[in-house]
Amino acid sequence: xxxxxxxxxxxxxxxxxxxxxxxxxxxxxxxxxxxxxxxxxxxxxxxxxxxxxxxxxxxxxxxxxxxxxxxxxxxxxxxxxxxxxxxxxxxxxxxxxxxxxxxxxxxxxxxxxxxxxxxxxxxxxxxxxxxxxxxxxxxxxxxxxxxxxxxxxxxxxxxxxxxxxxxxxxxxxxxxxxxxxxxxx
Numbered sequence: 001x002x003x004x005x006x007x008x009x010x011x012x013x014x015x016x017x018x019x020x021x022x023x024x025x026x027x028x029x030x031x032x033x034x035x036x037x038x039x040x041x042x043x044x045x046x047x048x049x050x051x052x053x054x055x056x057x058x059x060x061x062x063x064x065x066x067x068x069x070x071x072x073x074x075x076x077x078x079x080x081x082x083x084x085x086x087x088x089x090x091x092x093x094x095x096x097x098x099x100x101x102x103x104x105x106x107x108x109x110x111x112x113x114x115x116x117x118x119x120x121x122x123x124x125x126x127x128x129x130x131x132x133x134x135x136x137x138x139x140x141x142x143x144x145x146x147x148x149x150x151x152x153x154x155x156x157x158x159x160x161x162x163x164x165x166x167x168x169x170x171x172x173x174x175x176x177x178x179x180x181x182x183x184x185x
Contacts, residue, residue, distance in 0.1 A: 021113035021141070024048045025106045027055035027099060027124075029062065031071045033080040036118070041081065042088050043145045044116045051093040053112065054081055055104030074098055106140070107131040114141040 024044050030037055044052045056077050062068050078096045085094045097105050106115060106128045117125040125142040132139055 019047065019114075019141070019143075020049050021047055022049050023051040023053065023109070023111045024114045024116055024143070025053040025055070025109065025112045025140070026116040027057070027102075027104055027106065029057045029065065029071065030054075030077045030081050033077075033084060037081075038084060039145055040116055040118065041084050043143065045085055045088040045092055047114060047116065047143055048089075048092060051095065051111075052085055053095045053097070053105050053109060054085075055097050055099035055106065056081065057100075058098040059100045061100055061102075103128060103131055107135060107137070110137060112140055113138075114143050116143050116145065119144055119146070 024047050026040055026044050028037070028040070041052075041054075044054075056074060058074050062071055065071060078098075081096055082094050085092060095105075099105075102124060106112065115125045115128055122142065122144055125140070125144075129139045129142070
């Protein structure tokens with residue numbers, strides 16, 4: 001159980017101590033890829049010698065998200081993640097899986113050695129280790145990275161979707177205003 005609480009902290013996507021694993025895992029929605037996602041993905045690439053496994057949420061995992069109707073389709077999110085990881089470390093083996101539960105491949109892949117999380121998702125990493133222990137799998141080292149902030153607040157896909165919703169609303173209001181303009185005589 002003590003192993004379950006051990007984790008390293010990373011800054012700017014780089015580990016404080018140089019630990020490298022054969023295979024690492026991380027998961028998330030990865031909607032509208034932003035600096036926070038890039039920090040997590042960069043840390044994963046830098047911590048992996050051979051393979052990064054990424055679980056991207058789909059289906060019911062998205063239903064309770066704010067402005068869920070503005071979440072990009074899975075294939076677009078997958079492509080953005082793959083392209084970013086390959087740009088950081090071209091020779092890296094990248095596996096992207098759709099996930100419909102909080103665990104995905106992290107609780108079945110025997111070859112994983114570490115899970116990459118943010119400070120906000122450490123509990124998720126610990127839950128993964130609990131499930132792995134129940135299944136008789138080796139616990140993962142939990143690597144925690146600092147999230148990037150933007151304009152005084154934490155970068156998040158929710159903020160990006162809120163911005164998109166405002167832009168859509170403004171465009172709609174603007175179109176409606178043009179329609180209501182009286183015709184000149």
